[in-house]
Amino acid sequence: MQAAPYTIYAVQYAQRTTNSSELFVGDYHNTPMKMTYFVWALTNGTQNVVVDLGFTEPVGTRRGREFLRCPSVGLSMLGIDCTKVEHVVLSHFHYDHVGCYALFPNATFYIQDAEMQFYTGRYVRQAAFRHSVEVEDVLALVRMNYEGRLVFVDGDKEILPGISVHKVGGHTAGMQIVTVQTKEGRAVVASDASHYYHNFEHNVPFSSHHDLPGMYYGFQRLRDLADKHELILPGHDPLVLERLQRVDDGIVSMG
Ligand SMILES: [Zn+2]
Numbered sequence: 001m002q003a004a005p006y007t008i009y010a011v012q013y014a015q016r017t018t019n020s021s022e023l024f025v026g027d028y029h030n031t032p033m034k035m036t037y038f039v040w041a042l043t044n045g046t047q048n049v050v051v052d053l054g055f056t057e058p059v060g061t062r063r064g065r066e067f068l069r070c071p072s073v074g075l076s077m078l079g080i081d082c083t084k085v086e087h088v089v090l091s092h093f094h095y096d097h098v099g100c101y102a103l104f105p106n107a108t109f110y111i112q113d114a115e116m117q118f119y120t121g122r123y124v125r126q127a128a129f130r131h132s133v134e135v136e137d138v139l140a141l142v143r144m145n146y147e148g149r150l151v152f153v154d155g156d157k158e159i160l161p162g163i164s165v166h167k168v169g170g171h172t173a174g175m176q177i178v179t180v181q182t183k184e185g186r187a188v189v190a191s192d193a194s195h196y197y198h199n200f201e202h203n204v205p206f207s208s209h210h211d212l213p214g215m216y217y218g219f220q221r222l223r224d225l226a227d228k229h230e231l232i233l234p235g236h237d238p239l240v241l242e243r244l245q246r247v248d249d250g251i252v253s254m255g
Contacts, residue, residue, distance in 0.1 A: 115174025182255025185227030
C-alpha cells in the first residue's frame with residue numbers, strides 16, 4: 001500500500017561540547033566540537049512514528065550533558081502527544097536513545113534481536129560497553145518484552161508503509177537505521193550509524209564502536225539506501241540544524 005509521504009523532524013533536547021579527538025578514529029587535532037542530541041518524529045498526517053527517545057534530565061545531568069528540554073516538550077511543539085504515539089523505533093540501547101521510554105505508555109517498540117541479546121549477554125559487564133547504557137533502561141525493555149510491547153527484527157523490516165528499519169551493526173551489535181519515504185525521495189535516519197556528516201561523507205569511524213568493519217558497512221548502507229546524500233540524517237551533528245528547514249527553536253524538518 002502506498003502511504004502519504006512523511007516529513008521528518010529533528011528535535012534537539014540536549015547538547016555538550018567535546019573535541020574531535022574524542023569523536024573520530026585517527027583524529028589528533030583536539031578541535032572543539034559540539035554534539036547535539038536529537039529525537040526524531042516521522043509524520044504524514046495519519047501516522048506518527050518516533051525514532052529514539054533521548055535521556056531523562058537526571059541521567060543527562062549525572063553524565064554532564066546540558067539538558068535543554070524534555071523530548072516530550074519538543075515533540076508537543078509539533079502537535080505530537082507522546083502518550084498517544086503507537087510506534088517507536090529504538091535505533092540502539094545507548095542511554096541517549098532509550099531513556100524516556102516511560103513517556104510512551106501506549107507505544108510498541110521496534111528493536112533488533114542482536115541489540116537485546118548483546119545488552120543482556122556476557123560482554124555488557126565490560127566497562128567499554130557498560131558505560132553507554134543505563135541498566136534501568138535495559139531492565140525496562142525486558143519488562144516491556146514480558147508485556148508484549150516489543151517487536152523484534154533481525155535485519156530489515158517494513159514497520160509501516162513508507163517506513164522500514166535496517167540492521168547495520170557497527171556502533172552497537174544491533175544498531176538499526178530507518179528509511180522514510182518523503183516528498184524528496186527516500187531519506188535515512190542514520191542515528192548513530194553516523195554521528196556526524198563527517199563520518200559517512202569521509203568514511204571516518206566514530207570512536208565508540210562494537211565492530212569497526214560493521215561501521216564501514218553502515219556508512220555504505222546509508223549511501224545505498226538514501227536516494228541522495230542530502231537525505232541522510234546523522235545522529236548528533238549540529239549541522240542538522242543548519243542543513244534542514246527551520247521549524248522552531250532546535251526543531252528542523254525535511255520532506
Ligand atoms: Zn547517541
